[in-house]
Amino acid sequence: MNHVVDVNIIGAGPIGLFAGFYTGQRGLSMRYIDPLPEPGGQLTALYPEKFIYDVAGYPKVRAKDLVKSLREQTSHFHPEYVLEQTAVKLARRDGLFEVTTDAGETYPSRALIIAAGIGAFAPRKLNVPGVAEFEGRGVAYSIKNLAYYKDKRVLIMGGGDSAADWFMMLKDVAKSVTLIHRREAFRAHQATVDQMRKAAAEGEGRILTPYELKELRGDERVREAIVYQNQTKTEVPLEVDEVLSMLGYLSKLGPIADWGLTLEGKQVVVSQDMMTSIPGIFACGDMAHYPGKLKLIATGFGEAAIAANYATHFINPELKVDPGHSSDQQR
Numbered sequence: 001m002n003h004v005v006d007v008n009i010i011g012a013g014p015i016g017l018f019a020g021f022y023t024g025q026r027g028l029s030m031r032y033i034d035p036l037p038e039p040g041g042q043l044t045a046l047y048p049e050k051f052i053y054d055v056a057g058y059p060k061v062r063a064k065d066l067v068k069s070l071r072e073q074t075s076h077f078h079p080e081y082v083l084e085q086t087a088v089k090l091a092r093r094d095g096l097f098e099v100t101t102d103a104g105e106t107y108p109s110r111a112l113i114i115a116a117g118i119g120a121f122a123p124r125k126l127n128v129p130g131v132a133e134f135e136g137r138g139v140a141y142s143i144k145n146l147a148y149y150k151d152k153r154v155l156i157m158g159g160g161d162s163a164a165d166w167f168m169m170l171k172d173v174a175k176s177v178t179l180i181h182r183r184e185a186f187r188a189h190q191a192t193v194d195q196m197r198k199a200a201a202e203g204e205g206r207i208l209t210p211y212e213l214k215e216l217r218g219d220e221r222v223r224e225a226i227v228y229q230n231q232t233k234t235e236v237p238l239e240v241d242e243v244l245s246m247l248g249y250l251s252k253l254g255p256i257a258d259w260g261l262t263l264e265g266k267q268v269v270v271s272q273d274m275m276t277s278i279p280g281i282f283a284c285g286d287m288a289h290y291p292g293k294l295k296l297i298a299t300g301f302g303e304a305a306i307a308a309n310y311a312t313h314f315i316n317p318e319l320k321v322d323p324g325h326s327s328d329q330q331r
């Protein structure tokens, strides 16, 4: 059994990070638990290099830089990070919430904030020869570092926003970029699709539709992709250095579904104080559900502040819910 903290925060995504900041702001101790090797949730795992335009106070901010700022803001309160561990079990003992992880560790706390986002998420994978074999040796599901693709021949697979956005970013960095999609129509935003088609028409990349991947070939790394027109079955070999499979993500609520909380689909139902159906357990961010819910970072930050301040009051009813103004503090 590990030491008791005031608040365990399940999920170190942007909203969990901000909930931790507010928890520290109220003088409470906190611990983050997350299965990923780094904090930041979807921003770190799925789109670290993309710009976000709708976070208050930032005209535009790269996802990884927003995470860096959130961590810096929270670091003032010396949070404990338990990474690469998934919260699997919850028990109530002696007035404490005991969270047990898949590493068999148990972490007790006085209140709990669930900020587990879309739950455990994993990329949708193609069952095509060579894809699994070359994972990490040329096949990737997200871009961690745009500069890595400099002067490389890149194949992107997918028809959604990620595929289209990365086409637009990689065309200026990579030696060549080819995008294949199994349908003529794209799911991505029409404005991006238009930009992409214009770029391709001007020779800044190639778009092949309706095309699919038949096979990846190579040696210690991927070297060639065989793609085919799925109506005529005509095959086209492409020399490639990197293959980006951007076919979306599968998410599941996972073990949290068995914790006895009231759920709405893959989300945990909360009331206006962000409390779940179990007193002392709060939820915020993508995982929280209430009427009118929007899954946005901007709204999640507000939910995090509400959850943390009500958790403070739950732990010590003598402490007001209202935190006062941070600008009144001296640091």
Ligand SMILES: Cc1cc2nc3c(=O)[nH]c(=O)nc-3n(C[C@H](O)[C@H](O)[C@H](O)COP(=O)(O)OP(=O)(O)OC[C@H]3O[C@@H](n4cnc5c(N)ncnc54)[C@H](O)[C@@H]3O)c2cc1C
Pocket (backbone or CB within 6 Å): 010, 011, 012, 013, 014, 015, 016, 017, 033, 034, 035, 036, 040, 041, 042, 043, 046, 047, 051, 052, 053, 054, 085, 086, 087, 088, 115, 116, 117, 118, 119, 120, 162, 254, 255, 256, 284, 285, 286, 287, 295, 296, 297, 298, 300
């Ligand atoms: C490509 C893309 C672009 C986006 N662009 C924007 C945008 O421009 N603006 C905007 O507002 N939003 C955007 N979003 C949505 C935004 O990223 C989410 O709303 C935000 O990440 C939600 O934050 P969160 O902390 O609630 O969840 P997440 O970021 O999903 O983080 C949740 C964390 O919980 C962890 N977790 C899950 N299950 C467990 C468990 N059992 N135990 C412990 N930890 C667990 C996960 O590993 C994860 O780290 C975008 C999303 C995507 C995919």
